[in-house]
Amino acid sequence: MSDYPQLTVNLTKLRENVKTVLGLCSENGIDVAVVIKGANGLMPIVSAYRDAGAKTIASSRLPQLEAVRDMWPDQQTLDLRIPMQSELQEMVDCADISLESELETLKMLDELCVSQNRTHRVILMVDLGDLREGFFKEEDLYEAANFVEKSKGLVLEGIGTNLGCYGSIEPDETNLGRLCELAEHIEGEIGRKLNVVSGGASTSLTLLTHHTMPKGINHLRIGDNILLRDMEYYFDYKLPGLNGDAFTLQAEIVEKREKPTYPIGHISVDAFGNTPEYVDEGIRTRGLLAVGRQDIGDMTKLHPIDKRIKIYGGSSDHTIIDLTDCKDDYQLGDTVDFTLEYENVLYSTGSPYIHKNYVD
Structure with a gap:
């Protein structure tokens, strides 16, 4: 078989990118779920991410998380795509945390976990205008949050949002500030602090470089900005510590x-x-x-x-x-x-x- 076309992956540069992103986020009190989907969960790349300090590995593809769990049983994992009802068993077997946006699915997930004497952590997604996944009406979000908080098989880890992937809506102080307000309302209803207020993906990293990230955001899901510097072609920011030629x-x-x-x-x-x-x-x-x-x-x-x-x-x-x-x-x-x-x-x-x- 010919060696061409050939994709050369520089693992050293990827490790440097992970450390740069984790360092920037840590300075701002933000935890990072490192997303492996963009590189199709290739194991040498995942291993490089772990070596560089990634604590949470995230993907929208369950087979990738299954491979991670098989290789590193204690690795914390996050399912990024709203799960199909037909894959809930597969999902809880390979993901510690999942993004959720349907009350009916949450009820099924709770029943499954209770029947197996296990718990699963969930982040409720909020649609702030990008019009992909997430609760759109506040009352629906609050209903889901109260259900999860009172459930026996689920743990309300927090809330989150996604911006820029479908509707091309750019994260800013207004929409992410709204996410923080919704989190505060839920905290008032359940009587405790949420562990996670997840302010989006790589597009949200631009707010850190501009020092405009709302203080309530404490979590991001980063993939693209670790792989490349291509977002600098489309957004007004620079992060010189990243390698664009990994x-x-x-x-x-x-x-x-x-x-x-x-x-x-x-x-x-x-x-x-x-x-x-x-x-x-x-x-x-x-x-x-x-x-x-x-x-x-x-x-x-x-x-x-x-x-x-x-x-x-x-x-x-x-x-x-x-x-x-x-x-x-x-x-x-x-x-x-x-x-x-x-x-x-x-x-x-x-x-x-x-x-x-x-x-x-």
């Missing part, structure tokens, strides 16, 4: 030709049902790489290490690049190197067609 992709050139840049004929849709826009730049030297969307997702999010290279796009199996400004430096069979964004890491770490090379 993941690099190498892909081989399988064709190199002079071709037009504008398709010839009636333009309809591409292989994914989209109608891209094309710019006529005349005849250019185009390279065809043996890696595509099935392997890496949106290839236009790749960043060529050689800045003279431009990415045009591609298909499920190929990526098309412009080599005009460096055509004498690349020949058929050579490889081109890229750094990645989150989508590319998510796809490539899960692809069986990409060779994984761990560097430590």
